[in-house]
Amino acid sequence: MTSLDLAYCQDLDRQDPLAAIRDAFVLPEGVTYLVGNSLGAMPKTVLARVDQVVQNEWAQGLVGSWNTAGWFDKPLTVGDRLAPLIGAGDGQVAVGDPTSVNLYKAVGAALKLREDRTVVLSEAGSFPTDLYMLQGLTEWTGRHQLRLAAADRSDLLELLTPDVAAVVLSHVDYRTGELLDMREITAKVHEAGALVVWDLCHSVGAVEIDLPGCDVDFAIGCTYKYLNGGPGSPAFVYVAPRLQEQARQPLSGWHGHATPFAFTTDYEPAEGISRFRISTPAILSYAPLEASLDLFATLRMAEVRRKSRALTELFIALIDQECSGFDLEIVSPRDADRRGSQVSLRHPHAYQVVRALMERGVHGDFRAPDVLRLGFVPLYLRFTDVWRCVAALRQVLADGEWQAQPEPQLTVVT
């Protein structure tokens, strides 16, 4: 096998059909940004879109823009634009509110659809806010319980007993980057008579997803990671059309009402996905997401996924070649079919390694206690960025640069 070198990576960049998309993003000078799986980079058209909303729609159009600028229907129109990225069609996705709130809606609706059952089954290794929200939801009724599979999900099927109403799982594990088999697991959940809620935060925009094809019941996800919607951009909820008519969710605000402007006293849910809306959407926060969806509209997800796989495969091969003997362990699956668009490495001093990489312009992130997490966003990363990352990592480890860094602190990344 020939050795992988910079020239090889440059070659891959030249052959990359997505190479030109990088120019659509602002990326700071001298930074190799491998945290796009936490907060995506900014599309260049964002500023003009935001200015349009602020200067024209708000300042000039004022309250009339709820009609004339399409503000009122943003959750639905942006939902329809996002839908193709998850295999969905029109009227199946609503965009608005934070991810955690959408989880509450989806699982709440699932519990109402399985009123004879009392258990929500999830996994101990889930992104913690999902668990916290499920605790709040189940404790609130006093009638439901949260049950957790082990972090490696080895006992998941065993715990999928006939009292389980809903199963909540992450499509890609935020720690390890493991990509779960959505089709197979959804089928098992259905066999057990339960409903599934998939959390797509760490897969949407990087992985091909076909929710209807996998017969998924509910899905939720954020839009500020691979979808580049900006900090705190609105999350989404998907509801299978076959469930929409019966589904009732607990956060029943007026924008989910059948006739919101009739100002009636009683709640009556709107038809379709609209009943998963709550209230006034955060209009400014949709503009960057729309700018990003403009870009996705020019791409096929199969192509995005192909590059995502190629980037992570190159990274793993380079780690094997350049960084053996440095106490690094690859935590992510080596089988690309079972891996999302991130690679996690274990190192006893992962926090200091991340800090030392930062000083070399390579931005990654740290997950306590000892994981170094690198996200490979196919839209704006080059194969030479992967090379740069591994070269920096090798230096940080070989020269012991990390030793000059302070001890771990809990950092703020989402």
Place this chain on the structure above:
Amino acid sequence: MTSLDLAYCQDLDRQDPLAAIRDAFVLPEGVTYLVGNSLGAMPKTVLARVDQVVQNEWAQGLVGSWNTAGWFDKPLTVGDRLAPLIGAGDGQVAVGDPTSVNLYKAVGAALKLREDRTVVLSEAGSFPTDLYMLQGLTEWTGRHQLRLAAADRSDLLELLTPDVAAVVLSHVDYRTGELLDMREITAKVHEAGALVVWDLCHSVGAVEIDLPGCDVDFAIGCTYKYLNGGPGSPAFVYVAPRLQEQARQPLSGWHGHATPFAFTTDYEPAEGISRFRISTPAILSYAPLEASLDLFATLRMAEVRRKSRALTELFIALIDQECSGFDLEIVSPRDADRRGSQVSLRHPHAYQVVRALMERGVHGDFRAPDVLRLGFVPLYLRFTDVWRCVAALRQVLADGEWQAQPEPQLTVVT
């Protein structure tokens, strides 16, 4: 009594100590904007603030801005800046999520604090989303009931029985502009052993509010009306310090966790108001609110309220003088102490009247079936705007201009 005329109004403008503040807002040419009680006008500094967040903090600072740009703590820092407008201090207000979601948190917490009681008492004339959310909340437990006082609240005290856990009321009635006596009602609620949740949507930023002085338990409110935060800007929740330690709310996301970055499996609420946060805040939507709070920081609310009263008093006096005999009825209280910053008029063809006023550049809004609602925002409205409004209204009614307008449609205003 001398007749009120344009010269008189011009005089009032010259004497107005708040007159200069108008220059801090963008107001479209030729428009008299009386819908600021629905969506406030845009402060001129908004664009620069939004650009700063987008171009510097996001595009250049990327994920690091969660720490370096103070993104993570926005709900608290902006909460502390908003607090003085409602008489509150540091650590008592969290800003984030829509109003309806904050209502759910506050009432949820109140119900947990009164676990031996089962009734939420509100009013049939409440802004409907409050009622819808309360229905969702109470139905979800299956243990609680929602009880509604008549729209005029005449039976409120009668319904305040020992099974009432929480009373939810609007400080200013969105239809009539009636300002409730917060101190007196709160005292009655407490006498009955219940907790109060005040909805400040239609009072905050226009009326003096002293939540601690009135011994209020919880309050919530939006920031896009008199606070000019822009479409869908984040709402707020206030929790009395004496309740914070025991209060638990059902939407228990990771940003409300004691140690959000420890990634533990179990939810443990943060100290203080932080436990009323859910998850990742919609960062872009805070920038305009901060621009507006910069302006409020230069003003005393007593002065704002004084002008608010003067504007609505002038309006009512001018209606009496100019529009008698036109089938107009003043719905709002004539006693300024019992009136917020809006005046509602009843007219059998209110919808057409609103449309005809629009054609004359006077923007008001319509509430089915027959109410014309005009908001008088003290920060950017002039006494001559009040004159212009009444002059236009007189013409629309005297010349029957409204008859050329189409029949009512349900319009989108919040």
